[in-house]
Structures are given as C-alpha cells and as structure tokens.
Amino acid sequence: MIDSLKFLRAASFALFLGALSGCSATDHTAAVTTFAEATAAAETALVGLNQTVTKQYEAYLEQQARTDPGLAVKAGQNECELGSTRCRVVIVDPTAEDGEQPFPPEPLLNNMVAVMGDIRAYAQKLAALLANGSAAKAEADVNAALGNIESLADTLAKADGKGTSTIPNFTTPVGAAVNWLVGQYANHVKLEGLKSATRHADPTIQRAVELFAVASVFGSDPQRSDLTEDFRNKIIAFQDDRASRSNLTAAVDAAATYDRFLVSVPSAIFTKMGEAHAALTEALNNPDFSLPEMFRKIKAFAAEAEKLSKTVNDLATLTGDR
Amino acid sequence: MADREKAQDIVNAAMKTRSALTDLDHAIQGEIDEIVLTAARERRALSDDDKARRKALRADQVEIQDAFKVLAFVTLPRLDASADVAELKNKLDSVKDELDDDINRLKNIARYAKIAAKVADGLTQLAIKVTGAV
Numbered sequence: 475m476i477d478s479l480k481f482l483r484a485a486s487f488a489l490f491l492g493a494l495s496g497c498s499a500t501d502h503t504a505a506v507t508t509f510a511e512a513t514a515a516a517e518t519a520l521v522g523l524n525q526t527v528t529k530q531y532e533a534y535l536e537q538q539a540r541t542d543p544g545l546a547v548k549a550g551q552n553e554c555e556l557g558s559t560r561c562r563v564v565i566v567d568p569t570a571e572d573g574e575q576p577f578p579p580e581p582l583l584n585n586m587v588a589v590m591g592d593i594r595a596y597a598q599k600l601a602a603l604l605a606n607g608s609a610a611k612a613e614a615d616v617n618a619a620l621g622n623i624e625s626l627a628d629t630l631a632k633a634d635g636k637g638t639s640t641i642p643n644f645t646t647p648v649g650a651a652v653n654w655l656v657g658q659y660a661n662h663v664k665l666e667g668l669k670s671a672t673r674h675a676d677p678t679i680q681r682a683v684e685l686f687a688v689a690s691v692f693g694s695d696p697q698r699s700d701l702t703e704d705f706r707n708k709i710i711a712f713q714d715d716r717a718s719r720s721n722l723t724a725a726v727d728a729a730a731t732y733d734r735f736l737v738s739v740p741s742a743i744f745t746k747m748g749e750a751h752a753a754l755t756e757a758l759n760n761p762d763f764s765l766p767e768m769f770r771k772i773k774a775f776a777a778e779a780e781k782l783s784k785t786v787n788d789l790a791t792l793t794g795d796r
Numbered sequence: 797m798a799d800r801e802k803a804q805d806i807v808n809a810a811m812k813t814r815s816a817l818t819d820l821d822h823a824i825q826g827e828i829d830e831i832v833l834t835a836a837r838e839r840r841a842l843s844d845d846d847k848a849r850r851k852a853l854r855a856d857q858v859e860i861q862d863a864f865k866v867l868a869f870v871t872l873p874r875l876d877a878s879a880d881v882a883e884l885k886n887k888l889d890s891v892k893d894e895l896d897d898d899i900n901r902l903k904n905i906a907r908y909a910k911i912a913a914k915v916a917d918g919l920t921q922l923a924i925k926v927t928g929a930v
Contacts (some may be wrong), residue, residue: 486853486924487846527868527872530865533867534865534866534869539815581875582872582873583867583876584876585876585877585881585885586875586881587878587883588885589881589884589885589888592884592885592888592889592892593888595892596888596891596892596895599892599895599896599899600895602895602899603848603895603899603902605897605903605920606899606903608902608903608904609902609905612905612908612909612910613909652909655912656905656909656912660905662901663898663901663902663905664898664902666898667895667901670894671891671894671895671898672807673889674891674894675887675891678887678888678891681880681884682832682884682888685803685834685875685880685881685884688803688807688875689872689875689876692810692814692868692871692872692875693868693872694865695814695864695865695867695868696865696868696869698863698864699861699864699865702861703858703861706854706857710850710854712833712848713842714842716841723866769900
C-alpha cells in the first residue's frame with residue numbers, strides 16, 4: 475500500500491511537470507536510436523584503426539628485428555625458462571632505458587577502444603531507456619486486475635440475484651486513471667533520465683572525441699606514409715620513362731588510392747559524434763533548441779560513420795594492413 | 797594514476813614534431829619538383845645528374861617517412877595509457893550506472909501499478925459492499 479501511494483504521488487508530480495513542459499520522451503526516439511546506431515559504427519571504425527595501425531607496427535618491428543644489429547631479439551625477462559609462467563619474444567634496444575617491446579606487439583589503442591565501447595554502451599542504454607515497455611506492461615497488469623474485479627462484481631451481482639453488475643461503469647475510469655498516471659510517470663522517468671545522463675556524459679564525450687580525433691590522425695599516419703611512398707615511387711618510375719603508359723596508369727592509380735584516404739578524413743567521424751551528442755544534450759535540456767537542427771547533426775554523424783567504416787575497410791584491404 | 801602522463805602534454809609535443817617532419821618533407825619535395833620542372837622548362841629528359849640528386853633527396857624523404865611512422869608508434873601507446881583515458885572510462889561507467897538506475901525505476905513501475913490496481917480493487921469491493929447494502 476505504501477509503495478502504491480509513493481507511486482501515485484510520484485506519478486502525480488510527473489503529471490504536473492509533464493503538463494508544464496508538454497514534452498514527450500518519444501519525441502527523441504528517432505534521434506537517440508540513430509545516435510546509438512552511428513556510435514556502433516564509430517566504434518567499428520576505431521576498432522579497425524586499432525587493428526590496422528597495430529598490424530603496421532608489427533610489420534615495422536619485424537623489419538627492425540630482422541635488419542637492425544643494434545637490437546637484440548630474445549625471450550622476455552624471466553620468460554620461456556623452466557620455471558616461467560609466460561613465454562614471449564621481445565625486441566630489446568640495450569641503449570634505451572625502456573627499450574623492450576613484446577613481439578608481436580599488444581594492440582596500440584586498447585584502452586581507447588574500451589572507452590569507445592563504453593560510449594557505444596551508453597548510447598544503447600539511452601535507446602533502451604526510451605524503448606522501455608514497462609508502462610505498457612503495467613497497463614496490461616492493471617487492466618488484467620480490473621478485469622478480475624469486473625468478473626468478481628458480476629459474480630457477486632448474480633449471487634445477489636440482481637442480474638448484471640453496476641460495477642463496470644465504476645472500474646473503467648479507475649483503470650484509465652491509473653494507466654494514464656503510469657504513462658505520465660514513465661515519460662517523466664525517461665525524459666529526466668535522458669536529460670540527466672546526456673548532461674553528465676557530454677563533457678566526458680567531448681574530451682573523448684578530442685582524444686579519438688588525435689588518435690585517428692596518428693593512427694592513420696603509418697598508412698599515410700606508405701601511400702605517399704607508393705605514389706612517389708610510381709611517379710618517379712614514370713618520370714624516368716615518359717613513354718610508359720603502364721607507369722603512368724600505376725602513378726594515377728596510386729594517387730587515387732592516396733586521395734581516397736585523404737578525403738575520408740578519419741578524425742571527422744569523431745568530431746561529428748561530439749557535435750551530435752552536444753546537439754542531443756542541448757535539445758533535451760533547452761526547450762528552445764531546434765529539434766530539426768539536432769536531428770540534422772545526428773544524421774551527419776550517422777552518414778560520416780557509415781562512410782568511414784567502409785573507407786577504413788577498403789583501404790586496409792587495398793594496402794594489405796588487415 | 798598520479799604518475800600517468802596528461803594527454804594534452806603528449807599531443808602538444810607529438811604535434812610539434814609531426815609538424816616539423818611534414819615541413820621538412822614538403823621542403824624536400826619542393827627541391828625534387830624543381831629538378832623535374834627545370835628539365836621540363838629546358839624541354840629535356842632528366843639527366844643522370846638530376847636523377848642522382850633526386851635519389852639523394854628521396855633517401856632523406858624515406859628517413860623522414862620512417863620517423864613519421866615511428867612518431868605514431870611511440871605516441872599512440874602513450875596516449876592510450878594517459879591519465880585522461882583512464883579518467884574518461886571511470887566517468888562513463890558512472891553515467892551508465894545512472895541510466896541503469898533509471899531503467900530499473902521503470903521496471904518498478906509495473907510492480908507499483910499492480911499495487912495501485914489492488915488499491916482500486918479494494919475500493920471496488922468496498923463499492924460492491926456499499927451497493928449491496930443499499
């Protein structure tokens with residue numbers, strides 16, 4: 475009984491607030507769902523970048539291990555011995571203080587990928603909060619309970635020999651009122667939950683976005699270096715043999731591949747993710763903010779996520795880095 | 797976490813080096829282009845001397861390209877292990893907990909509504925009794 479009174483009090487308060495704001499959580503469903511889907515694509519892009527750059531690092535270390543006599547290649551400290559618990563190969567630069575690298579190397583961006591995974595999980599929870607069907611379930615429970623009451627009333631009326639009961643006229647408005655309060659309360663919890671979560675998450679997401687953008691610049695630099703080298707070698711081959719059609723074609727193809735990489739601007743996806751989240755936060759917390767403007771930014775992020783995810787995969791395949 | 801590097805410090809230093817490397821690469825490419833353009837202005841193929849100068853410049857470029865790669869390989873793990881990344885993870889975990897609480901509150905609605913319906917049930921039974929008594 476105390477729980478139900480608490481619920482009715484909270485629902486009545488939510489009703490009051492809802493009446494003041496006139497805002498429904500469902501107004502934001504499409505935006506939050508699109509944001510959550512695009513965030514999953516952004517995570518895929520960062521995971522792809524992590525795999526690609528780690529693969530290039532591995533190739534670099536392998537080359538160093540095979541060609542640099544100033545490096546030692548051996549078992550890790552206390553490893554691969556009779557009493558060891560681990561056995562891994564390391565490349566050691568004896569002149570450097572922290573000059574030991576495991577080979578093959580650990581993925582370079584594991585912690586950032588974990589942060590991005592948290593952002594994806596957060597976005598999915600926003601969507602889950604909106605999609606939560608507890609109010610509908612509650613309505614079904616209330617209707618079932620009131621249906622039992624009608625049946626009980628009918629039984630009693632028949633036992634009294636009065637034929638049909640007068641009760642249904644009384645229970646229906648009660649059920650409707652309870653269900654209406656449940657709906658209002660659920661909307662209030664969803665809307666306040668979204669407002670609070672986005673407000674709290676936004677500064678963190680903006681900082682993460684800055685880090686991911688920088689990481690995507692450095693993460694794509696080895697590939698940038700390889701593509702530059704490939705183009706330069708091919709254009710020089712043509713400059714040395716101006717009659718060669720195949721050398722010209724090879725140079726043009728290499729330029730096109732590098733150009734595709736350059737115009738994909740890997741950091742843009744994260745910048746757009748930050749803008750989309752800032753717009754979502756603003757739209758939820760500032761009633762004057764334009765919903766179409768918010769949705770435009772979220773759709774721009776979704777488009778960038780889709781584009782980059784494809785480009786990263788295509789380029790990794792082209793350059794054999796995955 | 798206290799002895800972890802700040803991401804901004806890592807980025808500032810790395811960006812400065814990266815910028816110096818791209819400037820150097822650009823300057824060398826300018827010299828290579830000038831060799832090619834001079835030959836074109838004189839309407840001739842590249843001479844052996846041109847090719848030798850270009851080869852030396854290309855060797856410098858390859859060294860810069862390698863340094864460019866190494867800079868990335870050194871910077872990324874430092875950024876990944878920075879204090880900022882650890883802090884971001886903790887903050888996001890706390891927001892996710894907040895959302896879990898909201899989702900649980902919604903789940904409780906069904907329970908509370910059932911109880912509210914029982915209240916209605918009680919009122920109805922009272923009404924039945926009153927109706928029966930009249």
